[in-house]
Amino acid sequence: MLDDFFVRAILAGVGLALTTGPLGCFIIWRRMAYFGDTIASALLGVALSLLFELNLTLAVFVVAAVVSILLLFLQKRQALSADALLGILSHATLAIGLVMVAFMTWVRIDLIAFLFGDILAVSTTDIALIWGGGIFVLAAIAWLWRPLLAATVNPELAEAEGLQPERARLFFMLLMAVVIAIAMKIVGIMLITSLLIIPAATARRFSSTPELMAVLASLIGAVAVVGGLFGSLTYDTPSGPSIVVAALILFILSLLPAWRGRRDLQGQGS
Amino acid sequence: MLSPANTPAGMKAEPLVSLENVGIRRGGRWLVRGVDFSVSRGEIVTLIGPNGSGKSTSAKAAIGVLKPDEGRVTRIASLKVGYVPQKLAVDWTLPLSVRRLMTLTGPLPEADITAALEASGMAHMLDAQVQHLSGGEFQRALMARAIARKPDLLVLDEPVQGVDFAGEIALYELIKSIRNTTGCGILLISHDLHVVMAETDTVICLNGHVCCRGTPQAVSQSPEYVRLFGSRAAPTLAVYSHHHDHTHLPDGRVLHEDGSVTDHCHPEDGHHHDHGHAHSHAHAEAHAHAQADGDHHHGHAHAEAHAHTHTHSQSGAQSTASSGEDRHA
Numbered sequence: 001m002l003d004d005f006f007v008r009a010i011l012a013g014v015g016l017a018l019t020t021g022p023l024g025c026f027i028i029w030r031r032m033a034y035f036g037d038t039i040a041s042a043l044l045g046v047a048l049s050l051l052f053e054l055n056l057t058l059a060v061f062v063v064a065a066v067v068s069i070l071l072l073f074l075q076k077r078q079a080l081s082a083d084a085l086l087g088i089l090s091h092a093t094l095a096i097g098l099v100m101v102a103f104m105t106w107v108r109i110d111l112i113a114f115l116f117g118d119i120l121a122v123s124t125t126d127i128a129l130i131w132g133g134g135i136f137v138l139a140a141i142a143w144l145w146r147p148l149l150a151a152t153v154n155p156e157l158a159e160a161e162g163l164q165p166e167r168a169r170l171f172f173m174l175l176m177a178v179v180i181a182i183a184m185k186i187v188g189i190m191l192i193t194s195l196l197i198i199p200a201a202t203a204r205r206f207s208s209t210p211e212l213m214a215v216l217a218s219l220i221g222a223v224a225v226v227g228g229l230f231g232s233l234t235y236d237t238p239s240g241p242s243i244v245v246a247a248l249i250l251f252i253l254s255l256l257p258a259w260r261g262r263r264d265l266q267g268q269g270s
Numbered sequence: 271m272l273s274p275a276n277t278p279a280g281m282k283a284e285p286l287v288s289l290e291n292v293g294i295r296r297g298g299r300w301l302v303r304g305v306d307f308s309v310s311r312g313e314i315v316t317l318i319g320p321n322g323s324g325k326s327t328s329a330k331a332a333i334g335v336l337k338p339d340e341g342r343v344t345r346i347a348s349l350k351v352g353y354v355p356q357k358l359a360v361d362w363t364l365p366l367s368v369r370r371l372m373t374l375t376g377p378l379p380e381a382d383i384t385a386a387l388e389a390s391g392m393a394h395m396l397d398a399q400v401q402h403l404s405g406g407e408f409q410r411a412l413m414a415r416a417i418a419r420k421p422d423l424l425v426l427d428e429p430v431q432g433v434d435f436a437g438e439i440a441l442y443e444l445i446k447s448i449r450n451t452t453g454c455g456i457l458l459i460s461h462d463l464h465v466v467m468a469e470t471d472t473v474i475c476l477n478g479h480v481c482c483r484g485t486p487q488a489v490s491q492s493p494e495y496v497r498l499f500g501s502r503a504a505p506t507l508a509v510y511s512h513h514h515d516h517t518h519l520p521d522g523r524v525l526h527e528d529g530s531v532t533d534h535c536h537p538e539d540g541h542h543h544d545h546g547h548a549h550s551h552a553h554a555e556a557h558a559h560a561q562a563d564g565d566h567h568h569g570h571a572h573a574e575a576h577a578h579t580h581t582h583s584q585s586g587a588q589s590t591a592s593s594g595e596d597r598h599a
Binding site for chain 2: 029031146149150153154156159160163201204209210213
C-alpha cells in the first residue's frame with residue numbers, strides 16, 4: 001500500500017495536519033499569525049546546511065530555535081509588538097538566507113521546492129519522521145497544556161499561581177521549530193503555515209472549549225489534506241496549493257450563517 | 271473591632287508575605303521604592319493611591335511576578351496564591367466557558383467549583399462563554415476562580431472596576447465573607463482613593479512609596495461617621511482620604527506642596543516630611559459615599575476623625591508597623 005505515492009502523500013499530510021492543529025490554536029489565541037512564516041523562513045537554515053554540509057533538518061531546527069529564543073528575548077524587552085518583531089525576524093532571516101545562497105555560486109537552490117514542497121514525493125522514511133515527530137510534539141503539548149493555556153489568558157496570573165509560563169513558552173517555540181524542521185523539506189513552507197492557521201480558525205466556530213478546538217483543528221486539517229489531494233488527483237492541480245484551497249473552502253463553509261446559529265445555541269444551552 | 275472569624279493576635283506570628291523596603295526599577299526609573307507591608311492570615315490589606323503610584327507593581331512583587339530590584343520579599347513556603355489581575359482580556363478566538371475558566375491554573379473538585387460560583391452569585395452562568403459576560407459578571411467569575419483554589423493569599427487588583435455601585439457593595443460583601451469563612455489573607459488594590467472596605471485591617475497609601483498607613487475602622491466607627499451616614503453604611507463602606515502633598519512630574523522629579531522640586535520622593539529623602547506631610551496625614555477624613563448618584567467626589571459630607579493617628583514611617587527600613595500596631599480602638 002505504501003508503494004503508492006498517493007497513499008504516502010495522504011499519510012504524510014494527515015500526520016502533519018494532526019500535529020499542526022493544536023499548535024495552530026495557540027498561534028491564533030496568542031495573535032501570532034506571522035509565527036509560522038517567521039520560523040519557516042528558515043531558508044537561512046537551508047543555506048547554512050549547504051555551506052557547512054550539515055543535515056538539512058538539523059540546520060533548519062537550529063535556525064528556527066535561535067529565532068524563537070531571539071523573539072522571546074526581544075519580546076521581554078517590550079520594545080515592539082510580537083507581530084512587528086515577527087515581521088522583522090521573518091524577512092531578515094529570509095533575506096540573509098538568500099544573500100548567503102547568492103555567495104555560494106556552486107549551489108543552485110530550487111526556491112519553489114522549499115516554498116511549496118512536493119508532498120507527492122515523500123518517502124517512507126519521511127512518513128516515519130512526520131509521525132514520530134508528530135507524536136512527540138503532541139505528547140509535549142499535552143504535557144504543557146495547562147501552563148500554556150493559562151499563560152495565553154494571562155501570563156502574570158499563571159506565574160502568580162505557580163505555573164511556569166516562561167518555560168512553557170520556550171518549549172512551545174522549540175516544538176514549533178521541530179515541526180518546521182521536519183516538515184519543511186517534505187511539504188514546504190506554505191503548506192505548514194496554512195495547516196497551522198486555517199484549520200484552527202475554522203475550528204473556532206464549532207468549539208466551546210479550548211481542548212475541543214485543538215482536536216477539531218487537527219481533524220479539519222486532516223480532512224483538508226485528504227480533500228485537497230483527491231482534488232489534485234481529479235483536476236490535475238498542484239497538490240500543496242490544492243490542500244490549502246481545500247482548507248480555505250472548509251473555512252468559508254464554517255462562516256455560513258447556518259453554523260453561526262448552531263454555535264450560539266451551543267454557547268447558551270450546553 | 272475585628273471580625274468574629276479573624277484570627278487572634280497570637281496566631282499572627284508569621285505573615286503570609288512581607289515586603290521590606292522593596293523597590294522596583296524599570297527603564298532607569300523607580301516605579302516604587304521603600305515599600306513595606308505584610309499580609310497575615312485573616313487580614314485584609316488595602317493598597318490605595320493615584321494612577322501610576324505603584325499599587326499593582328507592589329502587589330506583583332508580593333506574589334513573585336516581579337522581582338524586587340532592592341529590598342526583600344519573604345513568602346511562607348508553598349504559599350498558595352489566588353490572583354485576580356487588573357487587566358484580563360480573553361481573545362475572542364479562545365473558546366472559554368466559565369466552567370473551563372475555573373480550572374485554568376489547576377484541577378479542582380467539582381464541589382469547590384460549585385461552591386465558589388454560588389458564593390459569588392455566578393452559579394447560573396456555569397456554561398456561559400466568558401466573552402459574553404458583562405464587566406461585573408466577569409469580575410465575579412474571576413473572583414470565583416481565585417477563591418475556588420482555596421488560596422492562602424487572595425490578591426485582588428481593582429476587583430470592582432467596571433462594576434456599578436450596587437455591584438461594588440456586593441463584591442465588598444463577598445470579599446468580607448471570603449475572609450471570614452476561609453480565613454485567608456487578602457491583598458486588595460482599590461482604584462478609588464476615597465473608598466475602601468470597612469473590614470480592611472490596614473490601608474496603605476502609595477504614591478511611589480508608602481505615604482501613610484492606618485485602619486479605616488477607627489474612621490468608620492467614630493461617632494461622627496455613624497451619626498452622619500447611619501449604621502447601615504458604616505459596615506460596608508469606609509472612607510479614608512487625604513490629599514497628596516507632592517506630585518510626581520513627568521520627568522521623574524517631585525513637585526512638593528511648597529513649590530520646591532526634588533529628584534525623589536523616597537522616604538529617605540525626607541524632604542516632604544518636613545513640610546506638611548505629617549500634618550496632612552494626621553487626620554483621616556471620613557466622607558459619606560454619595561449613594562444616590564454613585565459619585566465619590568460630590569455631595570458627600572466630611573467628618574474629620576482627628577482621634578486617629580498613623581504610624582507614618584519616616585524610613586522604609588525602620589517601618590515595622592503591622593496592622594496590630596496601627597489599630598486604634
